[in-house]
Amino acid sequence: MENHMKSKLKAGKTVIGSFLKITDPAVIEIMGRAGFDFGIIDMEHGPIGYETAQNLIRAAEVAGICPIIRVSENDPVCILRALDIGAQGVEVPQIRSAKDAKKTAESARYFPEGKRGVCRYVRAARYSSMERQEYFRKANESVLTIVHLEGIEAIENLDSIMSVDGVDILFIGPYDLSQSVGVPGQVSHPSVIEQMEKVITRAKDADKIVGTFADDISAAKRWLDVGVMYVAISVDVGILYDACRNMVTGLGLE
Numbered sequence: 001m002e003n004h005m006k007s008k009l010k011a012g013k014t015v016i017g018s019f020l021k022i023t024d025p026a027v028i029e030i031m032g033r034a035g036f037d038f039g040i041i042d043m044e045h046g047p048i049g050y051e052t053a054q055n056l057i058r059a060a061e062v063a064g065i066c067p068i069i070r071v072s073e074n075d076p077v078c079i080l081r082a083l084d085i086g087a088q089g090v091e092v093p094q095i096r097s098a099k100d101a102k103k104t105a106e107s108a109r110y111f112p113e114g115k116r117g118v119c120r121y122v123r124a125a126r127y128s129s130m131e132r133q134e135y136f137r138k139a140n141e142s143v144l145t146i147v148h149l150e151g152i153e154a155i156e157n158l159d160s161i162m163s164v165d166g167v168d169i170l171f172i173g174p175y176d177l178s179q180s181v182g183v184p185g186q187v188s189h190p191s192v193i194e195q196m197e198k199v200i201t202r203a204k205d206a207d208k209i210v211g212t213f214a215d216d217i218s219a220a221k222r223w224l225d226v227g228v229m230y231v232a233i234s235v236d237v238g239i240l241y242d243a244c245r246n247m248v249t250g251l252g253l254e
């Protein structure tokens, strides 16, 4: 249950990974072999269900990559199901207020830090084989809670969101943010960049870890250079598409 990525972040190191929508466990395993720190199994967008996610998590463990689940919504049951099948962290979309962030943090932890629904007959507790107190303690210690700030309302409420205990990473979602500022999909638009930079500066001043999404290496570099420590670069389907396209264009076939 050791969460090596959490320790790495606490030691001030940056981590990179990607989102996953493909249902084959080989994909997260390959990402681990390639040296990615984490894979975000996407249950907000895409077809992945819990049974598939559980198998992706097994493959992640084989390859030493941290399995995170992006749940479909800020719902205690979605969060506990993701953690029960063995995800080491949850990413929760559309957090708008301190109240939302508190709900996430509490849903991901057992008493006294939270109110996560209790069952130890699950994969995370090694199907009840773990000593129970040890399980509850380690589960609370190792979990990573990542909240998506991806709208103007969240940015207006940034100070109160940052004051919530138990939020490990503030993740800026550039795509939803671009929609919120009126330029949907234009993630490099100055209005989007301005909001992102505002969050990064204020979060760094408050000693908080910031994460974001980058479409490609140059966007990833840009955000790593200004102190973003958790960068998700592209999505498995996008990585595959780009690789295939490069072959077609590289061979001059179009």
Ligand code: 3PY
Pocket: 148, 150, 172, 173, 174, 175, 176, 177, 213
């Ligand atoms: C967004 O950009 O809105 C995300 O959720 C992550 O890419």
Ligand code: MG
Pocket: 093, 148, 150, 173, 175, 176
């Ligand atoms: Mg989003």
